[in-house]
Amino acid sequence: MDRNSAVDALVLSVKASGENNRFAIVLSPEKGIFTVTVYGGKKGRFKSLVSPYHSGKMWLYSDAVKKTVKLTDFYPDRCRTGIRESLYKTCAAALCAELILKTQGAVDWHTVWVLINGFLDGLDICTDEQAQTGLLRFLWRYINLTGLYNTGIRCSRCADKMPICFSAAENAFICADCLESSQEHTAGFFPLGMQSIAFLSAVLAKSPKEARTLQPDTESLRELRDFLYYIAQSCADTRLKTLEAGRGIL
Numbered sequence: 398m399d400r401n402s403a404v405d406a407l408v409l410s411v412k413a414s415g416e417n418n419r420f421a422i423v424l425s426p427e428k429g430i431f432t433v434t435v436y437g438g439k440k441g442r443f444k445s446l447v448s449p450y451h452s453g454k455m456w457l458y459s460d461a462v463k464k465t466v467k468l469t470d471f472y473p474d475r476c477r478t479g480i481r482e483s484l485y486k487t488c489a490a491a492l493c494a495e496l497i498l499k500t501q502g503a504v505d506w507h508t509v510w511v512l513i514n515g516f517l518d519g520l521d522i523c524t525d526e527q528a529q530t531g532l533l534r535f536l537w538r539y540i541n542l543t544g545l546y547n548t549g550i551r552c553s554r555c556a557d558k559m560p561i562c563f564s565a566a567e568n569a570f571i572c573a574d575c576l577e578s579s580q581e582h583t584a585g586f587f588p589l590g591m592q593s594i595a596f597l598s599a600v601l602a603k604s605p606k607e608a609r610t611l612q613p614d615t616e617s618l619r620e621l622r623d624f625l626y627y628i629a630q631s632c633a634d635t636r637l638k639t640l641e642a643g644r645g646i647l
């Protein structure tokens with residue numbers, strides 16, 4: 398049945414379709430992820446309106462026979478132009494959008510909607526330095542939502558001591574007493590210092606406002622990036638192109 402509808406939507410990505418039209422991949426808290434055809438994309442008034450990370454009310458026409466969804470109108474109330482002005486922020490937002498697209502169905506749409514909009518709102522107005530920890534907080538929260546990896550920060554073996562590393566092969570945080578030296582050389586082994594462990598704990602246990610106050614040092618940021626990029630990619634079960642494209646930036 399053909400029908401008109403209106404939904405809250407966030408544009409995750411846009412690509413050209415022929416000379417004039419475009420396909421937008423959007424996220425809606427009610428409908429999840431779907432593709433919308435944007436006609437007259439190059440010249441029409443949707444040209445700048447339908448851009449990545451814009452969100453607002455979207456009017457759609459669904460054609461059940463052709464199995465297409467056409468955009469009839471869009472009123473973005475958040476445009477987050479600050480993201481486009483920074484190369485780092487652009488890469489960070491693209492990584493999160495790709496992770497959501499490649500883990501479709503792993504996380505409840507309403508929860509993803511709140512998480513990604515909060516992240517993008519922060520990214521829009523923060524400094525590049527703050528954006529680095531913002532990205533790490535988003536990834537850890539998202540990994541936690543998928544339920545694919547152990548996110549309880551206690552040694553998984555003795556169920557007691559504070560861990561000093563994570564083993565992806567074992568899906569376990571491990572403390573100094575329980576760690577076997579041979580493990581340190583296996584794939585997916587990540588040493589995590591005290592600052593990194595404190596950061597990961599705070600992101601899930603404390604309020605977003607409190608978690609934002611934690612600023613790990615340079616070495617800890619490197620550790621956290623290695624760990625979280627690897628686990629995020631494992632959750633997606635495929636290579637994340639944005640991580641490769643953003644190498645040296647992210």
Ligand SMILES: [Zn+2]
Pocket residue numbers: 552553554555556557558571572573574575
């Ligand atoms: Zn232990």
